Amino acid sequence: MPEAFLPHTSASRTPHYHVIPCPFRQWGIDIVGPFPLAVGQRKFLLVAVDYFTKWVKVEPLARITEGEVMKFIWKNIICHFGIPREIISDNGRQFQGQKIQEWCHGLRIKQRFTTVAHSQANGQVEVTNRILVQGIKRRLERVGGNWAEKLTSVLWAYRTTPRGSTGETPFFISIWH
Numbered sequence: 001m002p003e004a005f006l007p008h009t010s011a012s013r014t015p016h017y018h019v020i021p022c023p024f025r026q027w028g029i030d031i032v033g034p035f036p037l038a039v040g041q042r043k044f045l046l047v048a049v050d051y052f053t054k055w056v057k058v059e060p061l062a063r064i065t066e067g068e069v070m071k072f073i074w075k076n077i078i079c080h081f082g083i084p085r086e087i088i089s090d091n092g093r094q095f096q097g098q099k100i101q102e103w104c105h106g107l108r109i110k111q112r113f114t115t116v117a118h119s120q121a122n123g124q125v126e127v128t129n130r131i132l133v134q135g136i137k138r139r140l141e142r143v144g145g146n147w148a149e150k151l152t153s154v155l156w157a158y159r160t161t162p163r164g165s166t167g168e169t170p171f172f173i174s175i176w177h
Helices: 066-081 098-107 116-159 170-176
Strands: 026-032 044-050 056-061 086-090 110-114
Touching: 026 066, 026 116, 044 066, 044 116, 056 066, 056 116, 066 098, 098 110, 116 170
Parallel strands: 026 086, 086 110
Antiparallel strands: 026 044, 044 056
16 A cells, blocks of 8 residues: 555654763753742742752742743752753743743753643653652651751652652762762
């Protein structure tokens, strides 16, 4: 049968992103919350996950603006790990405003956007968010509005637990790769 008459197969609508085989070059970034109000009016988490090592950086914030996202990327990613090649986020205005686009362009950081409806395309950060939210919720029962101060222990647990995709802890891969 000629190819022109073969039935069409439905193509996957989920964007395919290539995992960069180099640590700290491809990051997923997302906003989690709102949580119950914590000290300093903080109720959101800005979460970034390195796709290679699964290392996570988190900052509790009262509000998340384009400027806060740029400050977070500078302080938590660039100053610690160097300039990444690529950052994947949803298409929220905090991630795709003119200032952040120009800033990323000037640093030669490629931005990739997923839609909120297809957030699974930024799967690495979505999986991490679920783990962090579970850890925070467990601590919320005990510490209430002090959850932001307990993030360190949640992050320690995440960073020292082997990930199924690598069989290693993010700490081990980050330090010994």
